[in-house]
Amino acid sequence: MLSCLTHFECTRTGAKYPRGALLTLSDAGAPLFARYDLERAAATLSRASLRGRRADMWRYAEVLPDWAGAAPLSLGEGWTPLAEVERLRDALRCPHLFIKDESSNPTGSFKARGLSCAVNGALARRATAFAVPTAGNAGGALAAFAAAAGVPAHVFMPADTPAAFALECRAFGATVELIDGLIDECGRQVAARAPKAGWHNVSTLKEPFRVEGKKTMGYEVAEQLAFELPDVIVYPTGGGTGLIGMWKAFDEMEELGWIGSRRPRMVSVQAAGCAPIVQAFADGADAAAPWPDAHTVASGLRVPSAVGDFLMLRALRDSGGHALAVEDDAMLAAGRELARLTGIFPAPEGGAALAALYRLLDEGLVDRDERIVLFNTGSGYKYADAYLR
Numbered sequence: 303m304l305s306c307l308t309h310f311e312c313t314r315t316g317a318k319y320p321r322g323a324l325l326t327l328s329d330a331g332a333p334l335f336a337r338y339d340l341e342r343a344a345a346t347l348s349r350a351s352l353r354g355r356r357a358d359m360w361r362y363a364e365v366l367p368d369w370a371g372a373a374p375l376s377l378g379e380g381w382t383p384l385a386e387v388e389r390l391r392d393a394l395r396c397p398h399l400f401i402k403d404e405s406s407n408p409t410g411s412f413k414a415r416g417l418s419c420a421v422n423g424a425l426a427r428r429a430t431a432f433a434v435p436t437a438g439n440a441g442g443a444l445a446a447f448a449a450a451a452g453v454p455a456h457v458f459m460p461a462d463t464p465a466a467f468a469l470e471c472r473a474f475g476a477t478v479e480l481i482d483g484l485i486d487e488c489g490r491q492v493a494a495r496a497p498k499a500g501w502h503n504v505s506t507l508k509e510p511f512r513v514e515g516k517k518t519m520g521y522e523v524a525e526q527l528a529f530e531l532p533d534v535i536v537y538p539t540g541g542g543t544g545l546i547g548m549w550k551a552f553d554e555m556e557e558l559g560w561i562g563s564r565r566p567r568m569v570s571v572q573a574a575g576c577a578p579i580v581q582a583f584a585d586g587a588d589a590a591a592p593w594p595d596a597h598t599v600a601s602g603l604r605v606p607s608a609v610g611d612f613l614m615l616r617a618l619r620d621s622g623g624h625a626l627a628v629e630d631d632a633m634l635a636a637g638r639e640l641a642r643l644t645g646i647f648p649a650p651e652g653g654a655a656l657a658a659l660y661r662l663l664d665e666g667l668v669d670r671d672e673r674i675v676l677f678n679t680g681s682g683y684k685y686a687d688a689y690l691r
């Protein structure tokens with residue numbers, strides 16, 4: 303087995319949990335982090351060893367969960383392009399701008415990374431059925447991996463989620479429950495039903511492996527930039543797994559001896575209609591208050607309260623970063639501009655990242671000469687309803 307996973311650790315108390323357990327939250331109700339024997343990992347996983355490895359996120363197998371069969375169940379997730387976007391660079395006068403384009407993942411979003419790890423890790427720990435509350439993309443990704451594994455998936459999504467998301471889940475054979483409420487209400491229903499029904503709950507950060515999949519974005523950005531991390535990462539944030547995962551990846555890579563202690567400034571982008579992390583960041587708070595009446599066309603950003611809020615806020619502050627919110631009209635306009643200048647059709651969440659970059663440049667929070675990585679977290683194709691506005 304390649305995985306050097308040793309145990310799990312509570313992100314609040316540091317309590318340890320055994321490697322073989324099928325876990326959700328810690329006893330303190332906080333997210334768990336997977337921990338690895340990085341010294342053992344470094345024996346086979348070196349920067350040079352990556353050349354010639356498989357062209358998906360499982361190239362980092364030593365620092366990912368173990369799996370059940372001979373090879374991880376995979377649809378080719380990860381190892382997405384770090385696009386050089388020449389015309390967008392010229393338009394913005396940012397010569398060192400890159401777009402990490404997650405739309406090319408299976409099911410069209412970065413959610414495939416997290417759900418791949420969650421399903422593989424849980425199947426290795428004898429899970430037999432899965433459930434997830436979702437803003438859309440996570441449901442599609444779970445449904446796809448469950449289809450590939452031949453196990454049942456139960457997807458709970460707000461009834462007003464764009465139609466393509468439910469359609470996709472059902473095509474993969476998942477059971478879809480449309481809920482009158484937001485993702486937090488979906489989460490409550492999954493939590494209430496999962497134990498009795500025998501479903502493994504793979505809600506964001508409420509099991510330890512989705513964040514492991516998301517952290518591979520940090521490994522890839524480093525590898526694709528020859529291990530010189532960028533100055534700034536601009537990331538559209540809902541539950542925050544990607545931000546938290548990349549931050550974890552940087553620490554692991556430092557311990558592996560791949561990078562030094564310098565870190566990018568992490569910038570969290572949220573929607574003006576749902577910005578709990580932006581508010582908490584501005585208030586200097588360690589945790590975020592639930593956002594009332596959350597609304598935005600970027601369904602992935604419609605997360606009124608996040609279990610990993612304290613981890614996100616810590617990463618933003620430790621990195622010297624920032625948090626800002628953009629209006630829906632601005633994110634859709636920026637999404638169209640991004641499409642027109644790059645050939646990448648982004649999810650509104652990706653548009654939000656570009657809309658945020660305009661502001662960061664205007665306000666002098668980012669210099670045009672800096673090395674900037676902007677995340678397009680998903681494909682625009684499932685968001686026709688939003689772009690038709």
Ligand SMILES: Cc1ncc(COP(=O)(O)O)c(C=O)c1O
Pocket residue numbers: 411413437438439440506538539540541542543544545601602603649651652679680681
């Ligand atoms: C396209 C897209 N972008 C961003 C997000 C937010 O992701 P995270 O949980 O990593 O903050 C989501 C979540 O649903 C999403 O679907």
